[in-house]
Amino acid sequence: MGLENQVFESLPDVVTVKLDAVVNWARKSSLWPATFGLACCAIEMMNTVSARNDLSRFGAETFRASPRQADVMIVSGRVSRKMAPVLRRIYDQMPEPKWVISMGACATSGGVFDNYAIVQGVDKVVPVDVYVPGCPPRPEMLVHAIMMLQEKIMNESVKDRPDTFESESRESIVPGTLPVTEGTALERETEIEVAQNQAARPYTVPSRHERRRSS
Amino acid sequence: MPLLRAGFCRKDMTEKLHGFVEKLKERDASWVENVVDALGEVTVYVPREGILEACYFLRDEHEFDLLADLCGGDRGPEDDPRFEVNYHLFSTVHYQRLRLKVLLSEDDPTVDSVTDVWRTADWHERETYDLVGVKFKDHPDLRRILLPSDFDGHALRKDYPLRGYEPYSMN
Numbered sequence: 001m002g003l004e005n006q007v008f009e010s011l012p013d014v015v016t017v018k019l020d021a022v023v024n025w026a027r028k029s030s031l032w033p034a035t036f037g038l039a040c041c042a043i044e045m046m047n048t049v050s051a052r053n054d055l056s057r058f059g060a061e062t063f064r065a066s067p068r069q070a071d072v073m074i075v076s077g078r079v080s081r082k083m084a085p086v087l088r089r090i091y092d093q094m095p096e097p098k099w100v101i102s103m104g105a106c107a108t109s110g111g112v113f114d115n116y117a118i119v120q121g122v123d124k125v126v127p128v129d130v131y132v133p134g135c136p137p138r139p140e141m142l143v144h145a146i147m148m149l150q151e152k153i154m155n156e157s158v159k160d161r162p163d164t165f166e167s168e169s170r171e172s173i174v175p176g177t178l179p180v181t182e183g184t185a186l187e188r189e190t191e192i193e194v195a196q197n198q199a200a201r202p203y204t205v206p207s208r209h210e211r212r213r214s215s
Numbered sequence: 216m217p218l219l220r221a222g223f224c225r226k227d228m229t230e231k232l233h234g235f236v237e238k239l240k241e242r243d244a245s246w247v248e249n250v251v252d253a254l255g256e257v258t259v260y261v262p263r264e265g266i267l268e269a270c271y272f273l274r275d276e277h278e279f280d281l282l283a284d285l286c287g288g289d290r291g292p293e294d295d296p297r298f299e300v301n302y303h304l305f306s307t308v309h310y311q312r313l314r315l316k317v318l319l320s321e322d323d324p325t326v327d328s329v330t331d332v333w334r335t336a337d338w339h340e341r342e343t344y345d346l347v348g349v350k351f352k353d354h355p356d357l358r359r360i361l362l363p364s365d366f367d368g369h370a371l372r373k374d375y376p377l378r379g380y381e382p383y384s385m386n
Binding site for chain 1: 363375378383
């Protein structure tokens with residue numbers, strides 16, 4: 001006597017629902033985060049999926065090592081300027097629909113690292129959906145952030161996230177968008193001049209998700 | 216455990232080290248500008264013209280076979296010479312540590328690379344170039360190693376602003 005038998009008996013064969021409700025329910029119920037631990041917040045992130053806090057109760061326990069299999073990027077920790085283009089590339093490689101959680105004070109605002117090496121907030125690199133304060137946040141707070149994200153997903157519309165054209169989605173992962181590092185600096189005056197002489201080349205192109213937000 | 220008694224240990228070690236300093240002086244008196252003996256450590260100030268030969272000499276004749284560390288320092292923009300490069304040598308044969316120090320002016324912070332003497336100097340010199348801005352002549356691949364390649368300036372200079380020259384932007 002499973003639950004489905006009772007549901008089957010009590011419901012008609014055909015149910016009419018909003019498409020958004022079904023699709024969003026499916027999306028929010030199996031969020032797959034990308035493994036992206038950057039600092040001590042990652043320890044709490046690991047704790048969140050461990051037995052005591054058990055993120056799988058909310059369907060988001062499957063951390064994937066490949067961004068191509070992930071829906072959520074949990075940026076846990078400080079993002080250095082050198083890491084920023086890498087983080088952006090990982091984000092670009094994630095298929096739509098995708099969301100970003102900025103975990104901890106450092107990822108959100110730079111935290112105590114108010115210096116030349118750390119990006120002052122990961123929202124300068126990728127669009128962020130949920131910010132989690134704390135240094136580091138407790139696992140409960142990350143669970144709460146996931147639940148907030150699920151609420152947010154339930155309020156989205158399928159029309160907001162159309163499929164990207166193949167050419168366009170390929171554009172965002174074009175290779176060679178990271179800074180070129182070759183040759184010695186002694187032969188030229190400084191590396192800054194080298195960078196100026198090269199044609200201005202953006203690290204990345206804005207994703208459709210971002211373009212929709214900015215317009 | 217007599218070796219653990221600090222006084223004995225230090226005196227004994229610096230005596231041996233001063234022997235190496237004398238050997239340096241015998242070989243070429245111009246190599247030794249100044250000798251500082253403090254806290255059981257001996258520092259030899261070497262002019263930058265002689266650092267490469269002195270390193271070869273210490274490695275080949277006196278078994279200083281390990282470059283434990285190579286680091287740069289900035290004494291501040293008002294000091295002249297402004298920069299210094301420290302070579303921390305270690306001999307696995309004599310079990311001795313010797314420090315060489317080269318002082319460099321702000322106008323021409325260039326010194327010969329010691330990558331031919333110890334291969335491990337490669338990354339140390341890149342780090343020193345990256346953070347302090349000392350250039351190493353005849354280094355095989357002198358480019359930034361810690362900071363991103365489009366970084367402006369040298370971050371550990373005393374006059375470098377804490378937050379960098381300009382705020383971060385993706386492009």
